[in-house]
Amino acid sequence: MGDTENGGGDAAGRLEQVCPECGRLRGGPACACGGAAPPAAPAPGRRPGRDRDPAGRARNGRPRDGLGRPLPYGAQGAPRQPEGVRRSAGRTLTEAQQLLDAGMPFHAHEVLEDRWKAAPEPERPLWRALAQYAVGLTHAARGNPTGAAALLARAAEGLAPFEAAPPFGIEVAAIRRWAAQPAAVSTTVPAPEVPALRAR
Template sequence: MTPDRDRDAAGRPRQARPRDALGRPLPYGTPGVEPVPEEPLPPLETVAMARRLVDEGRAFSAHEVLEARWKAGPDEERDLWQGLAQLCVSLTHEARGNDVGAEALRERGIRRLETYAAAGGPTYGLDLAHVVACARGHL
């Protein structure tokens, strides 16, 4: 184990350092944004929380919520959750001024969502065609 890394009581790596709304680490003791749960939420709660976080300008935190779901979810839903997480990371890169990274992640996210939509899996109330159109800037 690396001694300078934050860990929980069981020794698993956990981020205790505060972060700003764009996910950048802040010095210990500095107020940051409220952390999001590290444990996966049920699908509908994941969608609702991710939407709320994006609306609040916290796309990085939304990505963390979606990432927890993708890692815990069934393999058949991986493209859905990973695609949504990649779109959130794209928004984060864009807000940080990294246009090249934003475009690369946006395209990866769009491809994953299109692949998932073609397979016809559950969307948990999301209109994936609308999400993709928004990501492309067509809405």
């Protein structure tokens, strides 16, 4: 068993796990008193416990860059989108488009995901597909063509039922055409211009 499996590589870390009654490791089969092991110390650079929002819901509090990549605690990140905001379809599309135009597809996905979770049941597949589209764009911008292709394909498939009668003025056909182009996720040729979510 390596040092990382028995309480860390330093002596102080192992001493904290010694039972004061019998002198053996707490909670292990050798501990004669059955003392519980103390909670493990958080890894260096991590906050103890789980990040939570003011309502107590789990939410990663690490700052993120414009493409949603986590940054170290204390770093200056891009402003996060407030989670769980109830927006109309029009407001959702406007805010998501502004974020896409600013080169922040990960943050656009968060706005689209809020609508997906709050929309009436018949609309949910539409918003899920648009959120997947934004995640596909995120992967493409991060230089991950495999992830981008997978998410864009899912988005195009999810949008297919809405192509004949696109709701809310969404450019369903244009988005599906764009997502199907190999150049959309290529790292060797310029990607075609990303269509707007709806006609401007």
